[in-house]
Amino acid sequence: MLQEYETTSVSCLKGDSAKRTGPGRYTTKDGAVLTVRTTHGRDRATLRMDGSVGHQELRRVAELPAACTRPAPQGPVAAFDVFWQSFEENYPFFAAKGIDWHAVRDRYRPKVHADTTREELFTLFSEMVDPLEDAHVGVGYGDRFFGRVRSGTVMPTPELDARVKKFVLARDLKGAEHVRDFADGRITYADLPGGQGYLRISGFSGYAGDGAPYRAELAELDRALGTVFTEERTRRLKGLVIDLRINGGGSDALGIHLAGRLTDTGYVAYSKRARNDPADPTRHTRPQPVRVTPADAPRYTGPVAVLTGGSTVSAGETFTQALIDRPGSTVRVGQHTQGVFSDTLPRRLPFGGMGTWLPNEEFLTRSGTTFDGPGIPPHLTEPVFTEEEFEKNRDSAFDRALKFLASES
Numbered sequence: 001m002l003q004e005y006e007t008t009s010v011s012c013l014k015g016d017s018a019k020r021t022g023p024g025r026y027t028t029k030d031g032a033v034l035t036v037r038t039t040h041g042r043d044r045a046t047l048r049m050d051g052s053v054g055h056q057e058l059r060r061v062a063e064l065p066a067a068c069t070r071p072a073p074q075g076p077v078a079a080f081d082v083f084w085q086s087f088e089e090n091y092p093f094f095a096a097k098g099i100d101w102h103a104v105r106d107r108y109r110p111k112v113h114a115d116t117t118r119e120e121l122f123t124l125f126s127e128m129v130d131p132l133e134d135a136h137v138g139v140g141y142g143d144r145f146f147g148r149v150r151s152g153t154v155m156p157t158p159e160l161d162a163r164v165k166k167f168v169l170a171r172d173l174k175g176a177e178h179v180r181d182f183a184d185g186r187i188t189y190a191d192l193p194g195g196q197g198y199l200r201i202s203g204f205s206g207y208a209g210d211g212a213p214y215r216a217e218l219a220e221l222d223r224a225l226g227t228v229f230t231e232e233r234t235r236r237l238k239g240l241v242i243d244l245r246i247n248g249g250g251s252d253a254l255g256i257h258l259a260g261r262l263t264d265t266g267y268v269a270y271s272k273r274a275r276n277d278p279a280d281p282t283r284h285t286r287p288q289p290v291r292v293t294p295a296d297a298p299r300y301t302g303p304v305a306v307l308t309g310g311s312t313v314s315a316g317e318t319f320t321q322a323l324i325d326r327p328g329s330t331v332r333v334g335q336h337t338q339g340v341f342s343d344t345l346p347r348r349l350p351f352g353g354m355g356t357w358l359p360n361e362e363f364l365t366r367s368g369t370t371f372d373g374p375g376i377p378p379h380l381t382e383p384v385f386t387e388e389e390f391e392k393n394r395d396s397a398f399d400r401a402l403k404f405l406a407s408e409s
Contacts, residue, residue, distance in 0.1 A: 050214035079351035089278035153310025182224035183207035205250025239405030249314025269322035305401035309384035339375035
């Protein structure tokens with residue numbers, strides 16, 4: 001059995017547990033597969049979750065911290081303290097977002113007392129994190145949930161995805177050939193009349209049904225890529241449009257896998273690091289480089305136009321970042337992406353089944369910068385699925401992408 005403990009300087013709560021299902025492999029109750037490998041003897045190890053591009057480094061301790069051996073304080077006041085401290089010790093972006101988290105505590109903690117209700121505390125927590133405008137921050141209990149996106153952007157909901165897909169099929173893919181859906185409708189491919197290809201990806205998850213393990217998702221992606229990137233097609237394409245404008249994220253590893261079909265030369269996609277000092281938000285783990293390796297299958301290496309916007313979120317953004325240093329001609333068209341890259345760190349709160357989640361990582365470019373907050377900018381700015389675009393039957397970003405590809409062929 002593998003048992004997680006969620007700790008802060010004021011708390012220790014039991015987290016997820018996983019049963020051993022093979023040598024060094026553990027499976028959680030929701031199907032996540034974890035792999036533990038010892039390094040440098042028995043006192044060091046790494047932990048990797050299937051579908052993640054990075055790993056956690058583990059260090060053996062002599063015994064559990066004292067706070068983990070006794071019952072944790074419960075109630076609204078204890079929940080407030082764990083909530084605030086979890087962000088204080090893990091959230092990397094307060095300075096970048098201009099948020100004084102200590103002032104937030106001073107304003108809100110006096111409002112919490114022993115008879116504060118769960119709904120009142122939920123409302124208070126929501127108000128505390130709302131100014132972060134961080135789509136990887138959330139608060140919830142039961143069926144109650146609070147989260148938000150960056151101002152001026154829209155969450156990539158299933159309803160928006162369906163509306164956009166219908167619009168694209170009717171306008172952009174009119175006259176296209178070999179239009180086909182894959183991965184439970186999350187991936188669409190078409191051959192365009194001008195000789196270019198069009199690949200629409202609305203997420204990097206949900207390919208094999210709810211709760212499917214990573215290996216099943218990867219198998220569905222490979223089935224799609226095997227059909228799309230044939231020897232014949234990769235030779236004749238005059239360009240490729242990759243449409244990520246409505247992409248709700250998922251597995252970063254699936255994006256890296258796809259990037260391997262778009263290069264003949266290996267390269268570093270990005271490096272990943274986590275905040276690791278509760279008292280100092282400027283200290284991080286050693287960056288872990290994440291490489292794109294050319295696939296052992298037909299690859300397309302010609303010009304690519306990547307369509308992005310504010311509804312390009314999380315793994316949609318890490319895939320976009322993975323193409324920045326792709327050898328060959330790659331251009332981004334549309335609007336800034338959402339600006340959230342990190343895996344989310346879930347945290348239980350000791351009151352009424354409440355919980356929160358937050359980012360604690362950064363995805364670094366070759367120069368050591370990140371796009372957290374404002375998102376990845378386009379090279380060519382165009383409106384993306386505005387009401388005016390819908391009303392006038394325009395898709396300016398798609399049309400601009402085709403012009404770019406025509407100039408490159």
